[in-house]
Amino acid sequence: xxxxxxxxxxxxxxxxxxxxxxxxxxxxxxxxxxxxxxxxxxxxxxxxxxxxxxxxxxxxxxxxxxxxxxxxxxxxxxxxxxxxxxx
Amino acid sequence: xxxxxxxxxxxxxxxxxxxxxxxxxxxxxxxxxxxxxxxxxxxxxxxxxxxxxxxxxxxxxxxxxxxxxxxxxxxxxxxxxxxxxxxxxxxxxxxxxxxxxxxxxxxxxxxxxxxxxxxxxxxxxxxxxxxxxxxxxxxxxxxxxxxxxxxxxxxxxxxxxxxxxxxxxxxxxxxxxxxxxxxxxxxxxxxxxxxxxxxxxxxxxxxxxxxxxxxxxxxxxxxxxxxxxxxxxxxxxxxxxxxxxxxxxxxxxxxxxxxxxxxxxxxxxxxxxxxxxxxxxxxxxxxxxxxxxxxxxxxxxxxxxxxxxxxxxxxxxxxxxxxxxxxxxxxxxxxxxxxxxxxxxxxxxxxxxxxxxxxxxxxxxxxxxxxxxxxxxxxxxxxxxxxxxxxxxxxxxxxxxxxxxxxxxxxxxxxxxxxxxxxxxxxxxxxxxxxxxxxxxxxxxxxxxxxxxxxxxxxxxxxxxxxxxxxxxxxxxxxxxxxxxxxxxxxxxxxxxxxxxxxxxxxxxxxxxxxxxxxxxxxxxxxxxxxxxxxxxxxxxxxxxxxxxxxxxxxxxxxxxxxxxxxxxxxxxxxxxxxxxxxxxxxxxxxxxxxxxxxxxxxxxxxxxxxxxxxx
Ligand SMILES: Nc1nc2c(ncn2[C@@H]2O[C@H](COP(=O)(O)OP(=O)(O)O)[C@@H](O)[C@H]2O)c(=O)[nH]1
Ligand SMILES: [Mg+2]
Numbered sequence: 189x190x191x192x193x194x195x196x197x198x199x200x201x202x203x204x205x206x207x208x209x210x211x212x213x214x215x216x217x218x219x220x221x222x223x224x225x226x227x228x229x230x231x232x233x234x235x236x237x238x239x240x241x242x243x244x245x246x247x248x249x250x251x252x253x254x255x256x257x258x259x260x261x262x263x264x265x266x267x268x269x270x271x272x273x274x275x
Numbered sequence: 276x277x278x279x280x281x282x283x284x285x286x287x288x289x290x291x292x293x294x295x296x297x298x299x300x301x302x303x304x305x306x307x308x309x310x311x312x313x314x315x316x317x318x319x320x321x322x323x324x325x326x327x328x329x330x331x332x333x334x335x336x337x338x339x340x341x342x343x344x345x346x347x348x349x350x351x352x353x354x355x356x357x358x359x360x361x362x363x364x365x366x367x368x369x370x371x372x373x374x375x376x377x378x379x380x381x382x383x384x385x386x387x388x389x390x391x392x393x394x395x396x397x398x399x400x401x402x403x404x405x406x407x408x409x410x411x412x413x414x415x416x417x418x419x420x421x422x423x424x425x426x427x428x429x430x431x432x433x434x435x436x437x438x439x440x441x442x443x444x445x446x447x448x449x450x451x452x453x454x455x456x457x458x459x460x461x462x463x464x465x466x467x468x469x470x471x472x473x474x475x476x477x478x479x480x481x482x483x484x485x486x487x488x489x490x491x492x493x494x495x496x497x498x499x500x501x502x503x504x505x506x507x508x509x510x511x512x513x514x515x516x517x518x519x520x521x522x523x524x525x526x527x528x529x530x531x532x533x534x535x536x537x538x539x540x541x542x543x544x545x546x547x548x549x550x551x552x553x554x555x556x557x558x559x560x561x562x563x564x565x566x567x568x569x570x571x572x573x574x575x576x577x578x579x580x581x582x583x584x585x586x587x588x589x590x591x592x593x594x595x596x597x598x599x600x601x602x603x604x605x606x607x608x609x610x611x612x613x614x615x616x617x618x619x620x621x622x623x624x625x626x627x628x629x630x631x632x633x634x635x636x637x638x639x640x641x642x643x644x645x646x647x648x649x650x651x652x653x654x655x656x657x658x659x660x661x662x663x664x665x666x667x668x669x670x671x672x673x674x675x676x677x678x679x680x681x682x683x684x685x686x687x688x689x690x691x692x693x694x695x696x697x698x699x700x701x702x703x704x705x706x707x708x709x710x711x712x713x714x715x716x717x718x719x720x721x722x723x724x725x726x727x728x729x730x731x732x733x734x735x736x737x738x739x740x741x742x743x744x745x746x747x748x749x750x751x752x753x754x755x756x757x758x759x760x761x762x763x764x765x766x767x768x769x770x771x772x773x774x775x776x777x778x779x780x781x782x783x784x785x786x787x788x789x790x791x792x793x794x795x796x797x798x799x800x801x802x803x804x805x806x807x808x809x810x811x812x813x814x815x816x817x818x819x820x821x822x823x824x825x826x827x828x829x830x831x832x833x834x835x836x837x838x839x840x841x842x843x844x845x846x847x848x849x850x851x852x853x854x855x856x857x858x859x860x861x862x863x864x865x866x867x868x869x870x871x872x873x874x875x876x877x878x879x880x881x882x883x884x885x886x887x888x889x890x891x
Contacts, residue, residue: 216500221338225733227503228334230368233496234504244536245633248642248732254368254507255514257530257736259629261636264731 203265211270230254282360284331292328370510377438391417404516561606592774611657612751620742639722651681669727685814848879
């Protein structure tokens with residue numbers, strides 16, 4: 189995790205965010221078919237993602253992106269780098 | 276004239292397809308895949324128009340079977356026009372695929388479906404900007420109400436121009452497109468595809484690769500990511516021009532009820548148990564009625580005719596197959612398809628998958644596997660048919676192994692009739708315990724050793740909506756007829772073969788040959804092998820045949836408790852019934868069906884032998 193005090197943002201991965209958190213994607217570290225699927229579903233650099241909530245056993249997690257909801261397992265969300273604003 | 280419907284999953288393509296073609300839907304398997312293309316014909320101004328319903332995809336550049344199929348279809352078949360169906364409620368994401376299709380350069384019509392739902396969500400859809408930017412006709416439809424569906428065919432016939440869209444890419448990508456174009460004389464679309472590693476020309480691919488590597492090292496982002504991000508950005512701009520939010524969507528969110536631990540989990544369990552109960556109660560009631568009806572009005576009158584023995588054997592085999600097929604098909608398959616169609620259309624299926632994913636993932640599958648596995652307790656046949664819900668072939672194969680091992684209601688009859696009846700209740704439960712442990716072990720092992728693509732659990736949560744009874748019944752009926760026309764002939768054939776083997780005394784010879792082995796391995800008399808084989812036809816028949824061959828229904832008098840227990844365990848694990856095998860053949864192909872069969876037979880014999888030797 190990096191903290192950038194100049195513009196009050198920090199970079200982290202999607203899986204570490206709490207429900208209700210909004211962030212902007214800056215990179216996808218997945219490879220092969222998984223990355224292609226993520227890109228096709230709108231998980232692309234620049235997209236805004238909001239965490240909705242996790243399933244009862246903690247996995248998967250529901251996110252809102254591009255005006256619709258999708259679920260991702262934590263192991264997959266860990267591959268998505270995001271930028272969050274720090275209040 | 277051929278028109279193809281293309282779009283994201285669950286945007287209403289199939290519904291539009293059905294409305295355009297009416298009845299007369301023809302299902303065809305595309306070579307080399309299990310994914311289906313639906314083709315149908317319609318007549319417009321005395322011209323026959325073929326309409327193809329392509330499987331739903333999110334992109335044309337992925338590696339899933341569906342994406343492969345759609346790509347090959349667009350490249351190889353001559354399509355006169357593509358109708359891109361997009362959901363007006365999720366336009367931004369839908370436009371991503373639309374833009375990719377537009378880059379293919381085929382004549383195109385855009386259908387923005389579900390405008391009724393969009394209106395409910397307070398979205399105002401204006402087709403103007405899309406029409407101006409793409410230069411193609413844009414039709415607003417609500418397929419569930421039949422609104423504007425009649426405008427699709429005329430628009431497709433009139434479509435002669437491809438969309439004129441040019442997506443502005445990052446300047447490095449644009450430069451790469453230009454230099455590849457100069458070097459190889461390829462167009463924009465081909466350059467873009469080459470940059471992402473698609474294409475036939477090895478020199479072009481090599482050059483594209485070098486450029487792509489350079490861009491990647493400069494941007495610290497792969498070319499595919501940059502292209503995808505550019506397309507999504509453009510899609511967002513188009514969506515902003517097209518969709519106006521009139522008022523914020525209503526506050527209460529049913530998902531907060533369905534996907535939270537409380538009450539989400541209790542609801543899921545109630546839905547699954549309800550599904551099972553309805554099959555146990557309604558399904559088995561109907562099955563008994565049909566079987567009884569057949570017995571009284573078909574089998575017995577036929578036997579009373581006193582035909583030549585060979586004819587009689589053939590006739591009875593056919594009747595038994597019909598009885599088994601209709602006895603299973605009508606009550607179980609139909610009932611389950613009604614239930615599945617409701618779960619699918621309401622959108623609850625994705626919520627169930629979301630809740631159950633954690634557990635299913637450990638067994639190597641997607642959360643959606645909870646449905647086939649639960650269905651299997653009622654009857655394996657519809658359960659196997661529903662593994663289609665799983666996205667990758669890898670998961671479908673794992674599911675086909677596990678589903679066939681689940682004790683269905685017919686196997687419950689065996690466990691109840693033989694073990695609970697003659698050995699004891701605790702013993703009956705122990706049979707279930709053995710089977711469950713084996714299922715879990717099989718899942719754990721398969722999830723580790725199975726090769727194949729993993730797409731993870733990236734799943735769209737489709738909107739919840741009230742299912743339409745008429746559409747649900749139609750869907751259930753079309754699936755039922757699929758079972759009747761495809762699985763029934765195979766079932767008939769299998770039954771006749773078994774009947775002939777019996778008639779020509781091959782069974783008796785067989786019993787003599789296997790007796791030493793069944794005695795040595797399982798401690799069972801030779802005739803039990805015949806009962807096991809008849810169990811393939813219908814699982815409960817193992818029980819009935821055993822009683823007939825033993826000469827008494829009081830099995831406890833002729834066989835020891837251990838023998839009965841071993842017989843039940845072997846029957847329950849042994850080859851899935853013929854009806855299951857026929858649907859397996861259709862869903863996963865002959866190799867996997869063979870593997871499942873060999874695995875279950877081996878497992879049954881091994882476990883049976885182990886129990887026999889442990890306790891005798
Ligand atoms: N409200 C509404 N529902 C629709 C409309 N079109 C399709 N649906 C529903 O959306 C779901 C998915 O439709 P389907 O044709 O299976 O989508 P496909 O995956 O694209 O083939 C079904 O439950 C349809 O009844 C529409 O215009 N309005
Ligand atoms: Mg469809």
